Amino acid sequence: MVLTTDKKSISIHNTEAVSIAEIPVLAYADFKAQILTWLHFEKCHCVAYFAYPFAGGLKFIAAIADDSNAQIYLLSHEQEGQIIELEALSATAMPMHIYEREIAENYGVVFNNHPWPKPVRFAFNRFNQEMQVNDYPFYKIESDQLHEVGVGPIHAGVIEPGHFRFLCNGETVLHLEIQLGWQHRGVEQLYLDKKTMLQRAILSENIAGDTAVGHTMAYALVSESLTGAHTQNTMLDIERTIALEWERIAMCIFDLSNLNIGIAYQLANSVFGALRTPVINFFQSWCGNRFGKSLIRPGGTHYPLTDELVAKLVAIMDDFETRFDAMAEKTFHLPSVLNRFDGIGKVTKKQMTLIGAVGQAAKAAGLIRDTRYTHPIMAYETLKVLPEMQNGGDVLARFTMRRLEIKQSIAMIRHLLDMRQYVDQESGAPLKQSESSMKPNTFSLALVEGWRGEICHCAITDENGNLQHYKVKDPSFHNWLALALSLRNLEISDFPINNKSYNLSYCGFDL
Amino acid sequence: MSILLYLLYTCCALLIPGVISITKAKLSGRKGPGLWQPIYDILRLLRKGSVYSTTTSYLFQYAPLVNFAAALLALAFVPLGDIPGLMHFQGDFVFFAYLLGLGKFLLILNAMDTGSGFEGMGANREALYSMLVEPAFFIVMGSMALLSGHNSFVDIFSQFQDTSQYAILLGFLGAYILGQIAMVENSRLPVDDPRTHLELTMVHEVMVLDNSGFDFGIIMITNSLKFGIYAGLLANLMVPIWLPLGFRLGFALLISVLFGVMVGLLESFRARNKMARNPQFILTLSAVSLLFFFTVMIIANRI
Numbered sequence: 075m076v077l078t079t080d081k082k083s084i085s086i087h088n089t090e091a092v093s094i095a096e097i098p099v100l101a102y103a104d105f106k107a108q109i110l111t112w113l114h115f116e117k118c119h120c121v122a123y124f125a126y127p128f129a130g131g132l133k134f135i136a137a138i139a140d141d142s143n144a145q146i147y148l149l150s151h152e153q154e155g156q157i158i159e160l161e162a163l164s165a166t167a168m169p170m171h172i173y174e175r176e177i178a179e180n181y182g183v184v185f186n187n188h189p190w191p192k193p194v195r196f197a198f199n200r201f202n203q204e205m206q207v208n209d210y211p212f213y214k215i216e217s218d219q220l221h222e223v224g225v226g227p228i229h230a231g232v233i234e235p236g237h238f239r240f241l242c243n244g245e246t247v248l249h250l251e252i253q254l255g256w257q258h259r260g261v262e263q264l265y266l267d268k269k270t271m272l273q274r275a276i277l278s279e280n281i282a283g284d285t286a287v288g289h290t291m292a293y294a295l296v297s298e299s300l301t302g303a304h305t306q307n308t309m310l311d312i313e314r315t316i317a318l319e320w321e322r323i324a325m326c327i328f329d330l331s332n333l334n335i336g337i338a339y340q341l342a343n344s345v346f347g348a349l350r351t352p353v354i355n356f357f358q359s360w361c362g363n364r365f366g367k368s369l370i371r372p373g374g375t376h377y378p379l380t381d382e383l384v385a386k387l388v389a390i391m392d393d394f395e396t397r398f399d400a401m402a403e404k405t406f407h408l409p410s411v412l413n414r415f416d417g418i419g420k421v422t423k424k425q426m427t428l429i430g431a432v433g434q435a436a437k438a439a440g441l442i443r444d445t446r447y448t449h450p451i452m453a454y455e456t457l458k459v460l461p462e463m464q465n466g467g468d469v470l471a472r473f474t475m476r477r478l479e480i481k482q483s484i485a486m487i488r489h490l491l492d493m494r495q496y497v498d499q500e501s502g503a504p505l506k507q508s509e510s511s512m513k514p515n516t517f518s519l520a521l522v523e524g525w526r527g528e529i530c531h532c533a534i535t536d537e538n539g540n541l542q543h544y545k546v547k548d549p550s551f552h553n554w555l556a557l558a559l560s561l562r563n564l565e566i567s568d569f570p571i572n573n574k575s576y577n578l579s580y581c582g583f584d585l
Numbered sequence: 586m587s588i589l590l591y592l593l594y595t596c597c598a599l600l601i602p603g604v605i606s607i608t609k610a611k612l613s614g615r616k617g618p619g620l621w622q623p624i625y626d627i628l629r630l631l632r633k634g635s636v637y638s639t640t641t642s643y644l645f646q647y648a649p650l651v652n653f654a655a656a657l658l659a660l661a662f663v664p665l666g667d668i669p670g671l672m673h674f675q676g677d678f679v680f681f682a683y684l685l686g687l688g689k690f691l692l693i694l695n696a697m698d699t700g701s702g703f704e705g706m707g708a709n710r711e712a713l714y715s716m717l718v719e720p721a722f723f724i725v726m727g728s729m730a731l732l733s734g735h736n737s738f739v740d741i742f743s744q745f746q747d748t749s750q751y752a753i754l755l756g757f758l759g760a761y762i763l764g765q766i767a768m769v770e771n772s773r774l775p776v777d778d779p780r781t782h783l784e785l786t787m788v789h790e791v792m793v794l795d796n797s798g799f800d801f802g803i804i805m806i807t808n809s810l811k812f813g814i815y816a817g818l819l820a821n822l823m824v825p826i827w828l829p830l831g832f833r834l835g836f837a838l839l840i841s842v843l844f845g846v847m848v849g850l851l852e853s854f855r856a857r858n859k860m861a862r863n864p865q866f867i868l869t870l871s872a873v874s875l876l877f878f879f880t881v882m883i884i885a886n887r888i
Binding site for chain 2: 225337348408566568570
């Protein structure tokens with residue numbers, strides 16, 4: 075942790091804990107100027123900006139990640155009184171729009187000149203309880219020629235709830251508005267209500283079922299950093315990294331299968347679908363759950379990766395890779411498949427930068443947002459991952475990203491298994507509840523690259539070392555808007571494959 | 586004899602969806618449902634009552650029945666070589682085409698009647714594709730009428746194979762075009778995907794989203810019948826007319842099964858079109874049928 079020379083922020087690295095008192099408190103004008111200066115550069119992006127009740131008013135903390143030097147800058151401002159009115163950062167810096175909307179929704183803060191002042195998720199503890207999900211202010215165009223098509227909130231495949239409203243001119247979509255916030259689980263509040271580490275870890279596993287490992291990892295890292303249990307354990311780091319990459323493979327192969335059903339290419343759909351089974355079944359043999367639940371715990375793990383499991387993993391991976399390569403080779407050269415995906419749902423790098431997109435979707439448009447590369451922790455520090463990139467920004471690019479990332483993850487796991495042989499260490503048991511006392515008045519933040527992209531968990535403890543505020547950010551928080559932009563001037567029938575090509579989380583967004 | 590033929594075509598019609606789904610299942614490495622599963626599904630649906638939304642009118646209740654009746658009647662016109670269908674008269678192929686058109690028109694009204702944005706979209710697409718595919722059918726049938734000098738199905742098909750030594754080639758070209766028309770008319774790949782659950786990409790399936798129970802069962806039978814109709818037309822083009830009767834009937838059954846297998850094959854190893862490319866794709870069928878037309882003109886020494 076270093077105080078920057080101008081004393082306007084402190085910089086930490088990923089998963090580092092810092093005392094609240096050390097985060098500089100600026101006047102709002104200075105705060106705004108500082109944030110805008112950073113966000114002017116592509117290398118900087120905001121990973122957290124939130125408010126929490128503090129001494130009768132609100133304290134706002136922002137974390138800006140600098141991807142060029144693996145530093146995260148923290149700064150804050152405090153506002154007094156019940157009704158707070160601020161000049162919106164997003165009037166200039168678009169990526170901040172979603173954070174400001176969230177703060178406005180939770181605390182009734184008014185952001186002047188906000189370009190898109192809409193509810194985010196209708197949290198159960200939102201400030202304005204009169205605002206109901208039915209009152210969502212949809213964007214409208216008055217015209218006799220245009221028509222609206224509403225889809226949802228009940229999904230055709232009854233997966234999760236989300237409402238999509240298309241403003242169409244015939245078959246062409248002029249504007250898509252995505253209204254989420256149909257599940258009011260109150261995940262962030264539950265972190266404060268649940269008092270034991272185990273409860274919180276299980277809670278993390280259920281933030282988004284398809285990113286169980288990713289979110290639990292972020293929670294584990296945050297709590298390790300707050301308890302000070304964050305000791306160097308190479309074996310644990312290797313095993314966790316393998317789990318994270320394995321989850322990436324499982325989800326990418328699922329997406330490949332799912333995208334192929336969207337275009338009615340049956341062969342690839344069934345082959346990729348069948349290939350997913352051995353992958354998730356390995357999680358089952360590793361930790362007793364196919365989605366990797368109960369594998370990640372703060373401080374250690376109940377399920378070390380034994381030599382037996384490693385042998386099994388290698389066998390599964392060899393078989394998987396042969397079959398995957400054969401099918402991928404065929405699929406990625408089949409004219410009807412390429413024709414169907416090519417040029418559909420294009421977003422530019424500039425658009426992705428402006429909305430603050432992260433992860434796979436951003437990389438598919440040529441924007442490097444991969445915390446494994448820019449803010450490495452665990453075994454990524456030694457692995458030095460070079461993110462796979464695409465420049466198209468269309469469905470084909472996102473489709474191709476899946477293939478590239480699967481190959482990269484397999485290579486990484488092989489590498490990690492080799493490294494593992496040179497580590498003479500146990501991954502160790504998880505922290506006991508008696509060892510879980512956290513440092514008082516401390517802030518910690520963890521960035522984990524889940525399969526979808528950057529997951530950010532922030533925690534703040536009060537003077538007794540209890541959790542005072544907990545903040546969860548799934549990559550879907552940013553990327554839903556990318557889906558909406560993808561649909562501009564596209565045929566409405568192309569929506570499903572676009573949606574599948576992002577495969578964003580509803581529950582990760584709704585919390 | 587015509588009654589026997591009608592029964593044969595009906596059996597083929599009921600068989601084809603099962604053959605398609607078995608083929609697709611085998612090709613994707615699954616065990617798949619039994620051959621009779623589509624028929625069980627229809628029987629199950631027929632035992633159920635229908636649910637009608639309050640926004641729909643009487644149209645919604647009659648449309649599936651009219652569609653069904655049109656298909657039943659259209660099947661009655663399909664001959665096999667010189668065995669006439671149950672009905673035949675001069676120019677019956679035009680009547681046949683518009684009978685199917687009538688059924689489709691009612692189904693489109695059925696979709697519009699629900700007032701759903703989805704179904705309106707599907708109806709719009711279906712109307713467009715039917716319109717685009719119509720020229721191909723008439724060019725092929727018209728050319729054959731020109732070649733044989735007759736204008737009813739049974740006369741055309743009984744004379745067609747004797748007209749020249751090239752008739753067998755023409756038969757296969759015609760079969761290709763009719764096969765593709767059947768894929769469009771029956772809402773199969775690459776124009777439509779009958780398996781999708783995504784309303785926004787559907788053409789035919791989305792039009793019948795609100796139909797349920799008995800009505801939906803009727804629609805399913807109609808879809809089967811349309812397969813039977815086109816399989817029958819294909820059989821006419823390919824079954825040699827000089828074979829003994831029993832062989833010809835057997836051959837027709839074989840062609841229906843092969844048609845089902847072909848559809849399964851075509852649907853397993855490719856992706857569907859972009860929706861915007863569909864009109865272009867369907868229009869190429871008209872282009873190919875023009876090829877058919879000019880070949881006929883040359884054979885008939887008209888040019």
